[in-house]
Amino acid sequence: MVRTRFEWSILILIVALLSVAWIIESRKPPIRSENALLTEAPLVGYLAPEFTAVTPSGVSHSLTDYVDRTGSDDQAQAVVLNFWASWCGPCRIEMPYFERVSRAYAGRAVVLGVNQAESAAVIEQFQAVTGVTYPLLVDEQWVVNNLYGAINLPTTVFIDARGVVRELFVGAMSQAVLEEKLNRILEEK
Amino acid sequence: MWPTLNLGPLVVPTGALTIVLGAWLCLHLVERSARTLDQEVEKLANLAFTGLAAGIIGARLTFVLLYWPAFRASLISILWPLNTGYNMWGGLLFGALAALFYGRYHQLRPAPTLDALAPALVAGLMVVSLADFVGGPGFGTTTTLPWGVSQFAIRRHPVQIYELLVGGLALLTWLRLRRRRAFAGQLFLATTAVYGFGRLFVDAFRADAWVSAGGWHVLQLLALLATLTCLLLLAQRTLRADR
Numbered sequence: 001m002v003r004t005r006f007e008w009s010i011l012i013l014i015v016a017l018l019s020v021a022w023i024i025e026s027r028k029p030p031i032r033s034e035n036a037l038l039t040e041a042p043l044v045g046y047l048a049p050e051f052t053a054v055t056p057s058g059v060s061h062s063l064t065d066y067v068d069r070t071g072s073d074d075q076a077q078a079v080v081l082n083f084w085a086s087w088c089g090p091c092r093i094e095m096p097y098f099e100r101v102s103r104a105y106a107g108r109a110v111v112l113g114v115n116q117a118e119s120a121a122v123i124e125q126f127q128a129v130t131g132v133t134y135p136l137l138v139d140e141q142w143v144v145n146n147l148y149g150a151i152n153l154p155t156t157v158f159i160d161a162r163g164v165v166r167e168l169f170v171g172a173m174s175q176a177v178l179e180e181k182l183n184r185i186l187e188e189k
Numbered sequence: 190m191w192p193t194l195n196l197g198p199l200v201v202p203t204g205a206l207t208i209v210l211g212a213w214l215c216l217h218l219v220e221r222s223a224r225t226l227d228q229e230v231e232k233l234a235n236l237a238f239t240g241l242a243a244g245i246i247g248a249r250l251t252f253v254l255l256y257w258p259a260f261r262a263s264l265i266s267i268l269w270p271l272n273t274g275y276n277m278w279g280g281l282l283f284g285a286l287a288a289l290f291y292g293r294y295h296q297l298r299p300a301p302t303l304d305a306l307a308p309a310l311v312a313g314l315m316v317v318s319l320a321d322f323v324g325g326p327g328f329g330t331t332t333t334l335p336w337g338v339s340q341f342a343i344r345r346h347p348v349q350i351y352e353l354l355v356g357g358l359a360l361l362t363w364l365r366l367r368r369r370r371a372f373a374g375q376l377f378l379a380t381t382a383v384y385g386f387g388r389l390f391v392d393a394f395r396a397d398a399w400v401s402a403g404g405w406h407v408l409q410l411l412a413l414l415a416t417l418t419c420l421l422l423l424a425q426r427t428l429r430a431d432r
Contacts, residue, residue, distance in 0.1 A: 002424075002427070003427075003431065005424075005428060008420075008423075008424035008427070008428070009424075011420065011424075012417065012420050012421065012424065015386060015416060015417070015420060016413075016417060019386070019389055019409075019413045019416065019417075020413070022389065022390060022393065022409075023389070023405070023406065023409045023410070023413065025393070026392075026393030026406060026409065027403075027404045027405055027406070028400070028404050038343070039341050039342060039343060040341075041340070041341035043328075043340060043341065044327075044328065044397075045328045045396060045397060046340075046341060100262075151195075152193060152195070152200040168192060169273070170192065170193050170200060170202060171200070171202065171270065171272055171273075172270050173270065173272075173273055173274070174259070174260070174263070174266035174270060174274060175259040175262065175263065175266065176252070176253070176256035176259035176260050176266065176274060177256075177273050177274045179256060179259050180252070180255070180256060180274070
């Protein structure tokens, strides 16, 4: 047990020295450089799996159309990947929020709605009724859904401009939450 | 790791579930430690509950204020969904202030109160680490050590497990000292010093650590400040008590 003034001084000095040495040792540049070494995985901190999918009208969208894994392209954008289906109530509730955000953040972030297992005709009809303008992608064979492990709907994946998964969110969210998560990614760009 | 738990048609986010169960555990711990230290159990339990409730409401209100333009467009979203949309700093501020006011109103002495609250505070931090681990948002730096957790062929430090071990060590310190404390506040100071020093060490293994512009781990700096403050106060009061 530490009792005397001398013993306390030694203890505090040792703790301070060890701590400062460890803090200096573990100082590092921000984690972005490490991300470049990561593999593709639908997990926070990993590179978002690359995919290509088409809209009902046949327009093709790939993840790398928007993100730049090298970090050298100033035009690269963050991507909000929203997995949805027309029969999913919570998905329909949050779609107006995605719509507003896709307009407000145009040029900085893009929203892509990946459908789960429905046909192009169903998606086209849904888009006509709801007036959603951001790309709704067909994934009848579950290719992109499986790539991101999207089982429960809605699932939303936030990907930064370097193509790194920053957050996976299962369930509906409000517009404010959506904006907060996007702002966080864009501030660290 | 296991971000969701599927119970029939229900999808339960494991991180949120861990936090809810953890909050209940922490309230229970406050009662237990108050009883162990012969303090007013009901008042301390109420203080903890007041702090927790005010913290949750404060975290939500702060978030709503920060994103008011988005909430104004849809006022119902202030109340629903509640599964997300909280500001941690607002929660901490509101929770601490509410606990402080409650304590002053009921004339609870700060040092013995903090002694009784220390295990629950540490357990609360351990719950956050556990929620991070099961929910999967946090991840460690890469490693070749045999106890590394393999994620998509990359072995990583199980940093949340390290944090749990640090928390366990701090709780052990509290348990060892509780019967022979020399002065009020000693348990809180010793527990915080151990936890702070431990977190300072393990934060280096967080790949998603809060890093400042110069590459410094902000949490390490805060932990150093807390550890040294607690040690200095411990030294001062132990020496005074020995006189």
